[in-house]
Amino acid sequence: MTATRQLFGRSAPQKIRCGPGGRPPTVTGMELRPEEAADHDAVHDVHRQAFGDDGEHVATLTRDLRGLLSPTSGLSLVAVENDKVVGHVLFTRSILDAPERLVDVLVLSPVGVLPAHQRSGVGTALITRGLELADEQGAPLVFLEGSPGYYPRFGFEPGEPLGFRKPSLRIPDAAFQVRRLSGYDQAMTGTLVYSEIFWRHDAVGLR
Numbered sequence: 001m002t003a004t005r006q007l008f009g010r011s012a013p014q015k016i017r018c019g020p021g022g023r024p025p026t027v028t029g030m031e032l033r034p035e036e037a038a039d040h041d042a043v044h045d046v047h048r049q050a051f052g053d054d055g056e057h058v059a060t061l062t063r064d065l066r067g068l069l070s071p072t073s074g075l076s077l078v079a080v081e082n083d084k085v086v087g088h089v090l091f092t093r094s095i096l097d098a099p100e101r102l103v104d105v106l107v108l109s110p111v112g113v114l115p116a117h118q119r120s121g122v123g124t125a126l127i128t129r130g131l132e133l134a135d136e137q138g139a140p141l142v143f144l145e146g147s148p149g150y151y152p153r154f155g156f157e158p159g160e161p162l163g164f165r166k167p168s169l170r171i172p173d174a175a176f177q178v179r180r181l182s183g184y185d186q187a188m189t190g191t192l193v194y195s196e197i198f199w200r201h202d203a204v205g206l207r
Contacts, residue, residue: 032129035076042085050112058110061201068092075130079122087113089126091134098190106134108144127154140183143192148174155179163189170205
């Protein structure tokens, strides 16, 4: 199992309509908003379908990661079409063990879209808006494990050349990526320390 997935957190109770003139270009009429308690079952179903054989594992991981969210740290966003949740992304708190101090950072994992809605811009919209809100929260860095052919379009870069060390040797170098936000400064280097939940679910790197 790999944490090369993606997650969320909580944000201000605003709704963002995507369509002509909206933030991320995507399916006309799609709504992005913070996840609510009433969405939990639908979100779990999104991940079960999106991740196939590993779907139940990702759904359970998502459930436990929600406990890390707070009004000032983390984001959990859903994409809704015709009153149906079709996608979800989660950003949760982890720690960067920097030389001068511990730095609160975010990890993007998981992100999932219903198979029938994939390749239509839903994931792009969720990630783009999530990064905007993470920057507004003041998060300096967002880390993930993911495809080096996909995530650079959102500004993600390989982490190790920038002075960041991955939390496990089981994470491929190319998959360990970081997005530097406006709160970043060059003193922020060091080892990414995942929250305990990722380890408990064996959701780190490749096995």
